[in-house]
Amino acid sequence: MARNVTTRHKISATVAAWIVALIIFFPILYTIITSIKTEPEAIAGFSLWPSGTFENYITVQTQRDYLKPFMNSVILSVGSTILALIIAIPSAWAMAFSPTKRTKDILMWMLSTKMMPAVAVLVPIYLLFRDFGLLDSRIGLTVMLTLINLPIVVWMLYTYFREIPGEILEAARMDGAGLWQEIVYVLTPMAVPGIASTLLLNIILAWNESFWTIRLSTTNAAPLTAFIASFSSPQGLFWAKLSAASTMAIAPILILGWFSQKQLVRGLTFGAVK
């Protein structure tokens, strides 16, 4: 009897969960389906059965040079993430392994820089970029993305490094390991998973950043966010192509995201929820 109730319970929960999941996922699914429809099919009313053409993907590349914004997105997100890691790893390391009375204050202050509304500094940043010739440059945007994500990177690394037990260091020292050996043979292997998760989450955040990337770029440095936003004018006739461009823009990050669900919670709540 008990088992019977449990099975029935499980089946009804499963049905409910799948319905909710499919509704939430529907806009993405429909975008993918529309991307392999022809343009007349795309506006011909609701249909989940596309004719399965890949022409839209080819057209987006030949007419709009899709590869360029795609490569910009890759360069900006990977570049800014690596730059942020290079700057943040030593800080997080120092804060986790030689904490002082002020460590907590510094961390909180770093977090507070993240609270500054981007739009509040739009004018000065725009003017500075203009005066230094950084508008629409990959270098300028990489620096920008590095700065806005740096606090999250430091925080995430700190919460990971903090979990590395100090006793291991002591044990290594007792065995006669020098500082360098300590770092290379003991700490680095333990820190790699934390660094990898931070890398992953930061690439996702940088890839999807849609304020500075849209405002500070026009054509040369424009990543996918700006590229897609440029399709905003009401032209109902190219939905299939827009869907193809959208699918390609979200696919890589969707897959990365699926692998980083757990780190996402931790990273975005600054370690407050694990």
Next chain:
Amino acid sequence: MATQNTKTLARLMMAPSVLLLLVWMIVPLAMTLWFSFQNYNLLDPSNVSFTGLFNYQFFYTDPAFFQSIWNTLVIVGGVLLITVIGGIAIALLLDQPIFGQGIVRILIISPFFVMPPVAALVWKNMIMNPSYGVFADISKFFGLRPIDWFAQYPLFSIVIIVAWQWLPFATLILLTALQSLDGEQKEAAEMDGANFLNRFIYLVVPHLARSITVVILIQTIFLLGVYAEILVTTNGGPGYASTNLAFLIYRTALLGYDVGGASAGGIIAVVLANIVAFFLMRAVGKNLDR
């Protein structure tokens, strides 16, 4: 073991990130503050003069300002309402034993990874378009007249899109918190005859309280600055019907070329964000002490 040497080393290691963030925080903000007291128009850059509080007065007396503040509150409040309630409900559902849990989780989390311009355009064109969208198809199926979402309910439409993007975030965090709830406690409550509602009110809600706070605060920080979704759907219109404070500042700065006015608006946005930040910092800070 913390010798003077390691302390110096630690300071050196922290210096780059601290200095960078210090410059990043102080320079643009000081410039914004400075510009906010200037009469400075990009179309007439040679004619810059000190105007005291005129920009604030100008911004404050502009009817668009109050509408934008109201719209900002509606977006933040509306999205929070949908995502927190929806997030709790879905998290409770996913916490049950179900077939295909992994795939369901992946499907539900996905919208969070969709970049804002894509999310907004997909909803605008394929879901909410009054002639060809899925909603229109559904209306027609039931013999109703399709709704022109962005003309009739511009703000509500934006709330729906943004809520769709943030619902996964709330769900994932609340689910993570839910899964850390002690199974024995739940069983004990069940044995004592507590029904679902009682267990929910006396066991689950108190356990989730902190995570709900974190979800609300973090989302608020991001929701105060909703921008791309407005840009690609309504462009703030019709009129100012879907212009939030962030969008109004952008309009003033880069479409109106009014550096002084936009800066005054920027300072107001900073003050608003700081009020929220104050509470968030306390919530996160508490966690550090544990």
